[in-house]
Amino acid sequence: MLWVLPGCAAPAAGSADDDPTRPVTLRLWHGWSQKDEVKAVDEALARFHRVHPNIRVETTGNVGDATVNQALRAGGPGAPDVVASFSTDNVGQYCSSGMWTDLGPFLRRSGIEKEAVFPRVMLDYTAYRGNQCALPLLADAYGLYYDKDAFEQAGIARPPRTLSEFKAAAVRLTERTADGGYRRVGFMPDFRLYENSPDRLFAQWGPAYFDGDGSARLSREPATAAFLRFQQELIDALGGYGPLERYRTTFGEEMSSQHAFRTGKLAMHLDGEWRTRLLEADRPGFRWATAPLPVPDDRPETYGRGLLTGTVVGIAHSSRHQNAAWELVRFLTTDTDQVVAFANALGNVPSTKAALASPRLRAGPGFRTFLDIARHPLSVALPPSVNGGMYVVTLREFGYAVEAGRVRDLGKGLRQLDRQIDDDTLQSAD
Known part of the structure; x- marks a missing residue:
């Protein structure tokens, strides 16, 4: 699902002053809905709770980006603390709007060198202009x-x-x-x-x-x-x-x-x-x-390259338990055994270098191709934009016209395409 943020409404204020060792309940919203998917999420949270018994996690599944962002703009006690989204297209909006908090300070305090943990291309689609407001949580190739x-x-x-x-x-x-x-x-x-x-x-x-x-x-x-x-x-x-x-x-x-x-x-x-x-x-x-x-x-x-996308996870700016939320995000995204188990359960590509190389990863010959694509140094991701995935929709519509023979002058059509994308970007930034 592609969703465009209508304007730059200020996010509700949160806090990173909480003590993550104190008892707390976090709210995690995600898009998984199938029975086996929900089971995989529950198992991941059970693994987390064994490491952090003081942190309880309540989940809400089958939630789309539009619903999440409405809740984050409103804030309040019912808003999520942690969000997992299937759409890397919207990372530019998550970061530029301030709805998702910058994880850079959390990574540094935890001593995590992100370039050593995650493949470069996955970092490309989880940040926008230096703001690492998301981290990869499994990938698609x-x-x-x-x-x-x-x-x-x-x-x-x-x-x-x-x-x-x-x-x-x-x-x-x-x-x-x-x-x-x-x-x-x-x-x-x-x-x-x-x-x-x-x-x-x-x-x-x-x-x-x-x-x-x-x-x-x-x-x-x-x-x-x-x-x-x-x-x-x-x-x-x-x-x-x-x-x-x-x-x-x-x-x-x-x-x-x-x-x-x-x-x-x-x-x-x-x-x-x-x-x-x-x-x-x-x-x-x-x-x-x-x-x-x-x-x-x-x-x-x-040859060997490909397009990567995937699920991303971040901390809501409105959360008043951001340090505890970081413990959840850090576990889900950087713990090798967790990432491998989650990838095995959902059948997706792991999102850390260590998990991609793990002998515990269940990968038949057909699946190994996609692991190689994820590791390839020239694989790419769609660039994040403040207008989210709207530019992809615009390109797709233009592609429909080209293949149907409705674009007589390709150069002129491409210039018009650029103008349309730029206009959409300006409207998103208003």
Whole structure:
């Protein structure tokens, strides 16, 4: 869920004068709702309580960012002390608005060198302009799923590493029907499919979205036009936007057993690490594997990179128990055994360097690809912005127009895109 903070309402005042060794009850709000997810959260809190028996934690689950921020603006005894959010898009707002407190002083007092604990890219998406108002609490990585049987039948020896190999494989793996439809598409490039938001594949170029002053620079970023032209070339090579869109409408829901990759309608698919667990449970009638997404032909040395995002956790500025809240945040995010156990329970990528290397991590061959992406020095995250994820929504809408052929002049369209993003940023800052 993307949410934009309407204005910069001052957060309610909190306090870091509390004694974390005294009995206290903290309120933790989070977005997990499924039975196994809630069980994993409860188990994590039980581990915390064994270390800090004086701190009791009350949880409220299935809470979205809009609800959380309304409570934080209002403050009061019912507001949360600690918040876990699924949306890294909004970190720029959490930090710039002051709703989440800066964790830098807490890290320093605890002697924690954040660069030694967390991968660089995860620190990138948990801070904004020097304010470390969040820490990573498990991560998501994006890679390529592929049908090994289909590859073998098509005579393709390995997953594609460059975009030219990717396009060639997608064409070779595509099977048409006599009436012009499809039995299978090598890869569905349409941005409306499942996780195919433009920013996911665009990450393989390592683009810069903003200048140092926060101004959008997509029209001046050479990778933007290169990415959109590649996507258009791929659409054309696979039969055109209209036929592909008609085929896409035959796919099942993303989280159902009728997912298009699961049912053999796609030979390659962009997705996150969580799909490995679903495929292992569903046991589709073909062999599958995972690999990093391909990279531009002129950047083969970057192969292995990918986009990272994930859950973030922070302390509400309105909390009057910030020192006790820090003990909870520190345990959830930096205790290696806790991070590994939580990752195993939820099937997500661990968010510390030590946990990524832990022998206790349950990681089959398909999952290990995403661990490697998380460790890759060139993996990237979406940059935080004061307008939250609105710029991603704006890029996505522009991508829809480009792929449908409604943008005749790409350069002009990209300049208009930058202006729209800048206008949204100014409105968010008012």
